Amino acid sequence: MRILVTGGAGYVGSVCVEFLLEAGISVVVVDNLSEGHRAAVDERAAFHRLDLSDRGGILALFQAEKPDAVIHFAANALVAESMRDPSTYFRNNAFHGIHLLDAMVATGVRKIVFSSTCAVYGLPLKIPIEERAETGPINPYGESKLCFEKILRWYSEIHGIVPLILRYFNAAGASERYGEDHKEETHLIPNVLRVALGKRRAVEVYGDGFATPDGTAIRDYVHVRDLAAAHLAALRREQPSLYNVGSGEGYSVRQVVEMARKITGVSIPYDIRPARRGDPPRLVANIFKLRQELSWKPERSRLSEIVESAWRWHRAHPDGYPDDEREGERQRETAT
Ligand SMILES: NC(=O)c1ccc[n+]([C@@H]2O[C@H](COP(=O)([O-])OP(=O)(O)OC[C@H]3O[C@@H](n4cnc5c(N)ncnc54)[C@H](O)[C@@H]3O)[C@@H](O)[C@H]2O)c1
Numbered sequence: 001m002r003i004l005v006t007g008g009a010g011y012v013g014s015v016c017v018e019f020l021l022e023a024g025i026s027v028v029v030v031d032n033l034s035e036g037h038r039a040a041v042d043e044r045a046a047f048h049r050l051d052l053s054d055r056g057g058i059l060a061l062f063q064a065e066k067p068d069a070v071i072h073f074a075a076n077a078l079v080a081e082s083m084r085d086p087s088t089y090f091r092n093n094a095f096h097g098i099h100l101l102d103a104m105v106a107t108g109v110r111k112i113v114f115s116s117t118c119a120v121y122g123l124p125l126k127i128p129i130e131e132r133a134e135t136g137p138i139n140p141y142g143e144s145k146l147c148f149e150k151i152l153r154w155y156s157e158i159h160g161i162v163p164l165i166l167r168y169f170n171a172a173g174a175s176e177r178y179g180e181d182h183k184e185e186t187h188l189i190p191n192v193l194r195v196a197l198g199k200r201r202a203v204e205v206y207g208d209g210f211a212t213p214d215g216t217a218i219r220d221y222v223h224v225r226d227l228a229a230a231h232l233a234a235l236r237r238e239q240p241s242l243y244n245v246g247s248g249e250g251y252s253v254r255q256v257v258e259m260a261r262k263i264t265g266v267s268i269p270y271d272i273r274p275a276r277r278g279d280p281p282r283l284v285a286n287i288f289k290l291r292q293e294l295s296w297k298p299e300r301s302r303l304s305e306i307v308e309s310a311w312r313w314h315r316a317h318p319d320g321y322p323d324d325e326r327e328g329e330r331q332r333e334t335a336t
Contacts, residue, residue, distance in 0.1 A: 002026040003235075004065060004109075006052065006100065007073030008045065009036025012115065012171050012224055014178040016071065018042050019228035028065045030058075031074065037321035040178055052096035062103040069111035071231055072100060075145075078186055079119065080276075082141035093144035098151060105159045112152070113234050116167040118220075118244070118283055120146045127250075128286035131167070131242050138278040149242075156240050164234040169220035169246035169285045171227050173306040179313030181320035188256055189221070189307060193314045196264040203268060205253050207275025210282075216253035217275075218282040220246035223300040223309070233294040243294070246285030247301035259307050 003020055007013040008029030013036065017027050027045040032052070041047050046065070050057050052074055075093045076082070082089040104112065119142030120135045137143040152163035172189045174180065180190045194200045208215040222245055230245045251259075261268050290296050300306070 001069070001235075002028065002065070002067050003069050003071055004028045004030065004062070004067035005045075005071045005073065006030045007036065007075065007115075009033055009038060009041050009047075010073055011040075011178075011180045011182065012168075012227060013071075013073040014040035014042070015175045015224045016073070016228040016231050017045050018175055018178055019225065020232065021045065023232060025232075028061075028067060030061065035076075035183060037181060039321040040181075042177075052092070052099055055099040055102070058099045059103045059106060062107040062109065066107070067109055069113070069235055070100065070104060070109060071113045072097065073115045075115065077117075077141065078184060079139050079141045080186070081184075082139050082144070086140035089140045089144040090147065093141070094147040094151065097148050101151070101155045101159075101161060104161060105155070110160060111162045111164060111235060113164045113166060113231050114148065114152060116145045116149055116165050117142060118167055118169045118246070118285065120149070120167060121283075123278070123280050124283070127282050128248065128284045129244065130286045131244055131289055153240075162238065163240050164237055165242040166227075166230060166234060166245050167243070168227060169222055169244070169283060171224050172221040173223040173225070173300065173309040174313035175225055175309070176312070179310060179317065181317065188219070188253060189260070189310050190314065192257055192260045192268060193264070193307075193311055195268050196260060196266040196311070197314060197318050199318070201269070203257060203270040204273050205257075205270045206273050206279060208272050209275065212252055212281055214252050214254045217279060218250040218252045218284065220248065220250050220284045221256075221301065221303065221306055222247045222298060223306050226298045226301050229299075230290065230294070230296050233296045236294070241293070243290040244285040244287055245290060246287055247298045248285055248287045249301075249303075250282060250284040251303050256303065256307070259303050260311070263304065263307050263311055
């Protein structure tokens, strides 16, 4: 089997590519390196630096590489940025994805696993959240992902594409080789660990007046290797499917900081900031469907294991991945 992975130089993509290769699957990565890193792409995978906006380039790539299926990670994924710049989010996360779908239709590729998000649920009424819960995104990021889910539905109905939609909760942790290195880091665990490494003075905690036991927001963290396993499991499906992917457990911001203190041995100060508009107190996945239909279960998603794996990676890469511009130049010279 040969899988085309968009966004394979990013955080979740890089770990998933490694996971697929370990399973004996051949992988072609497409990434424009706007956020990802060349050094995060396993050397056993083919790599093409290409932007999804390049409709002709994407079609030519499908014709040359002949993938059997697609995993589509490439996206802009910052909620706050989407509130300032919705145009980029709707263009990149919804419109540019159409080029991918048209290339699939033109070359007869049927299956696509799509990285959606719990942000499609907005402010959920019931916790844990089931897939059948009403959607109602409260920012353009979530709305752009929901748009693409809807586009997938029509390509399925009209062209027989098989969409396998995974609504992730919070991806976290690292593999031995690949971890989280974003230009603008908004995720809690890497930010906490940067304080432990002495790269930041304190963690910013947004709100301590939520209706939760310790007042801070509760989120569901799933280990990025467990998330990768869900993609592999989803690829076995022959019919359109939609799953939440989380651990099914919620941890508060304070619990995460406590765990990081224990694992790193560093005190990790934090500053309480005002809660952000529209931040729900609690987001936890109901993962019954994923367990039931794909026989998937979270195997590495205990909070301690997540934080330990992330800490190992951050300690080994205190400045993140090596300089990307140099890597980018090298890649442009060798790109097909
Ligand atoms: N990380 C999470 O907790 C989380 C949660 C829910 C959903 N998701 C979704 O999962 C996916 C991966 O998330 P991530 O944290 O790894 O993000 P990331 O930013 O690390 O990775 C995205 C990758 O896509 C590439 N990319 C973006 N636009 C592109 C384009 N037009 N053409 C080619 N490449 C492009 C970037 O360079 C980057 O390497 C995203 O779709 C995100 O919305 C992530």
